[in-house]
Amino acid sequence: MVSRTEAPVDTYAVAMSQQTQYALLRAEAIQRWESLTNGEKPWVRVGYGASGQAAGADAVFEALRAFGPEGSDQINVSMVGAHGLMYLEPVVDVTVPGTNRVFHANVTPAMVPDIVAHYVDGRENHPLHESAYAYSGPADDYVSDLQNWDKLPANASQTKLLTANFGNIDPNDIFHYIANDGYSALNKAVLSMSSEEVLEEVKTSGLRGRGGAAFPTGLKWSFLAPSKAPVKYVLCNCEEGDPGAFNDKGILESDPHRLIEGLILNGFATNSTHGVVFIRQGHEIPIEATRNAIDQAYEHGLLGENILGSEFSFDMEVSLTGDSYVAGEETAMMEAIEGKRSTPRYKPPFPAQAGLFQKPTNINNVKTLSYVPDIVAAGGDEFKRIGTESSSGTALVCLTGHIKRPGMYEVAMGLTIRQVLEEIGGGVADGSERIKVLQTGGPLGGVMGEEAFDTEIDFDAMAKSGAILGSGGIIVGDESTDVVDLIRNLVAFNQFESCGKCFPCRLGNTHMLDVLDRMCKNEAKPGDMQLLETVGNNMKIGSLCGHGQLGYNPISSAINYFGDEFEKRFNGELEKSGPFGDGSMILPSRTRP
Amino acid sequence: MRERIRGALDAQTAGKDRAPSVTVLSSLLAVQDELHYIPDEAIEETAIFCDATINDVWSVASFYTNFRFTPPGLTTVDVCWGPTCHLMGAQKVLDAVQDELGVDSEETSADGKITLRYSTCLGACAQAPVIARDHVLSGQASPESARDYISNLQQELDNGIAH
Numbered sequence: 001m002v003s004r005t006e007a008p009v010d011t012y013a014v015a016m017s018q019q020t021q022y023a024l025l026r027a028e029a030i031q032r033w034e035s036l037t038n039g040e041k042p043w044v045r046v047g048y049g050a051s052g053q054a055a056g057a058d059a060v061f062e063a064l065r066a067f068g069p070e071g072s073d074q075i076n077v078s079m080v081g082a083h084g085l086m087y088l089e090p091v092v093d094v095t096v097p098g099t100n101r102v103f104h105a106n107v108t109p110a111m112v113p114d115i116v117a118h119y120v121d122g123r124e125n126h127p128l129h130e131s132a133y134a135y136s137g138p139a140d141d142y143v144s145d146l147q148n149w150d151k152l153p154a155n156a157s158q159t160k161l162l163t164a165n166f167g168n169i170d171p172n173d174i175f176h177y178i179a180n181d182g183y184s185a186l187n188k189a190v191l192s193m194s195s196e197e198v199l200e201e202v203k204t205s206g207l208r209g210r211g212g213a214a215f216p217t218g219l220k221w222s223f224l225a226p227s228k229a230p231v232k233y234v235l236c237n238c239e240e241g242d243p244g245a246f247n248d249k250g251i252l253e254s255d256p257h258r259l260i261e262g263l264i265l266n267g268f269a270t271n272s273t274h275g276v277v278f279i280r281q282g283h284e285i286p287i288e289a290t291r292n293a294i295d296q297a298y299e300h301g302l303l304g305e306n307i308l309g310s311e312f313s314f315d316m317e318v319s320l321t322g323d324s325y326v327a328g329e330e331t332a333m334m335e336a337i338e339g340k341r342s343t344p345r346y347k348p349p350f351p352a353q354a355g356l357f358q359k360p361t362n363i364n365n366v367k368t369l370s371y372v373p374d375i376v377a378a379g380g381d382e383f384k385r386i387g388t389e390s391s392s393g394t395a396l397v398c399l400t401g402h403i404k405r406p407g408m409y410e411v412a413m414g415l416t417i418r419q420v421l422e423e424i425g426g427g428v429a430d431g432s433e434r435i436k437v438l439q440t441g442g443p444l445g446g447v448m449g450e451e452a453f454d455t456e457i458d459f460d461a462m463a464k465s466g467a468i469l470g471s472g473g474i475i476v477g478d479e480s481t482d483v484v485d486l487i488r489n490l491v492a493f494n495q496f497e498s499c500g501k502c503f504p505c506r507l508g509n510t511h512m513l514d515v516l517d518r519m520c521k522n523e524a525k526p527g528d529m530q531l532l533e534t535v536g537n538n539m540k541i542g543s544l545c546g547h548g549q550l551g552y553n554p555i556s557s558a559i560n561y562f563g564d565e566f567e568k569r570f571n572g573e574l575e576k577s578g579p580f581g582d583g584s585m586i587l588p589s590r591t592r593p
Numbered sequence: 594m595r596e597r598i599r600g601a602l603d604a605q606t607a608g609k610d611r612a613p614s615v616t617v618l619s620s621l622l623a624v625q626d627e628l629h630y631i632p633d634e635a636i637e638e639t640a641i642f643c644d645a646t647i648n649d650v651w652s653v654a655s656f657y658t659n660f661r662f663t664p665p666g667l668t669t670v671d672v673c674w675g676p677t678c679h680l681m682g683a684q685k686v687l688d689a690v691q692d693e694l695g696v697d698s699e700e701t702s703a704d705g706k707i708t709l710r711y712s713t714c715l716g717a718c719a720q721a722p723v724i725a726r727d728h729v730l731s732g733q734a735s736p737e738s739a740r741d742y743i744s745n746l747q748q749e750l751d752n753g754i755a756h
Contacts, residue, residue, distance in 0.1 A: 322657025339616020
């Protein structure tokens, strides 16, 4: 692999051949896109992904296929990614050429023939179907009773960068991505930029890592770029074991080519030769989408030798891990890709010196990399204008639990938590009175109480509140939530997932779980609160990776906001806790040997 | 048995334009995909295939919690106990599923048909509580709906139309 700056070539000839190659792809993509959006038949799209599947989208898609090209051929049907408004799933939307797009919510297979008939027979002959929920595009009489999709409260406060294509394109069709400007940043980079210039744009953008640590991305890349090693790796981390977060898998399910383009640009900017996308086994939808996208990228000259006719060559593959939360830690992840137990390594050496297979390596999160195409296409300055001074860009938030509108929403950094909960989430779920507690940043993150809801979504402001932004999961608990029981659940997860390498983490989590279990059963012993703190602090100083270092976070942040509740539990002043009212909880019995 | 194991190991690279990286972990995943568990023979064959020791292979197999060493039932049901599902009532769903299957932990029902697993997160938290059957997800479970889910599944398996 040689970057263009290191090997001057006939730039005009290269430029011509590259432009032609991308221009051809683009022309074909636009033609295909037009035939769907402005063709003869209505185009019906079904929102999918893990959440769509859980809501029953498979059966809806099957019912629609009977009317598609493989059936009666009255409509075109595509499975698209997640719309993000998951409370409306399964979502089916219909674009009638020459008019607008109508979204149907909470669709069941039984509704499908009726919905299709509405559009196939000419929609003027039918009243709106009962499931019609919103429209986009030009307003007309037919949709006069509907809300505008883009102005729905859950959509209006969003800033869609990563999610611009979500629910719009078929993730399994590379031409859908290209028709929506996909791979134009890669074309621009390999055609007219040096690797240094691409790296400079990423630095200018102020982009910080979205995996949890919020490290400046450009700086991380600059550690790897200067190395002259013949083999260098850039890795994409989609281990995403955080319960309550599904936005990494969301990107792979809904727009995998954006990540792939970002990872190729990461390779170009750092003069690297190989990319690996690391995903946990068992998550079939994102795994299949990513594998398929990589195959298509090879097929169309976007991966492999001389990408888009340039001098730049780059290979990519998917690597699967077994079930292990710690595999998401960057050095443990390299162990897993090498096929070993995913336990963290000692640092130094740092990955940029000796990483995967002892070669210089960079590791970035899915979201981080997926911003890069926009940054290269529009320039780092443009990106920097979105968000706050210290946290540029957006946050992809997963809102779940006792909230009216659970889903995956992209907001500019700087919005307050309260805005996200109320404007987008619609406030507490029906049947509940108020939001009592939030759990953010995954099981090693923290909890916050109502007094902190005016905190801005910003890496530093969130960290100051004691609850980190992390990977973007926000779990909402209503007034009935027993905080000690919730914390016990998080610590049980951390105990189950400790890799066991460092004993303060392996045994510490077990101790903490025992104490919390006693508290839930009103059997706390004198000194238990002190024991939690002592063990937690020992884990912080005695563990190699964040799993142990941050393991006390959920407890310390909970004591900070709900100290009185801990006090009462400790003193046995409350009813026994837990889902069964007797303090018990069902837990896995397996542990790592 | 050994034939099938070797076949699964070879299929990782055989006939592929771009051969993926083959490791002990990728090999064990390939075998489990084929057999749904890791028998002792697979540990040996993987060691030979990857030029590793039996200890190396066993250390990896015993570490990742998705690997199992006894044959599972015809179908595996996952119930999530992650924090979102927990808040939304997963423990009572889990209790109902266990009751319906007649098990009290991650076990296979006495008729050998359904294996229960506890999952830390199935990735569809917006539809919590989530349960799954062979990785196909189903959301907004309640103890009652979970009982129906299991009895429907049992009926399908009895009629021989599943798996």
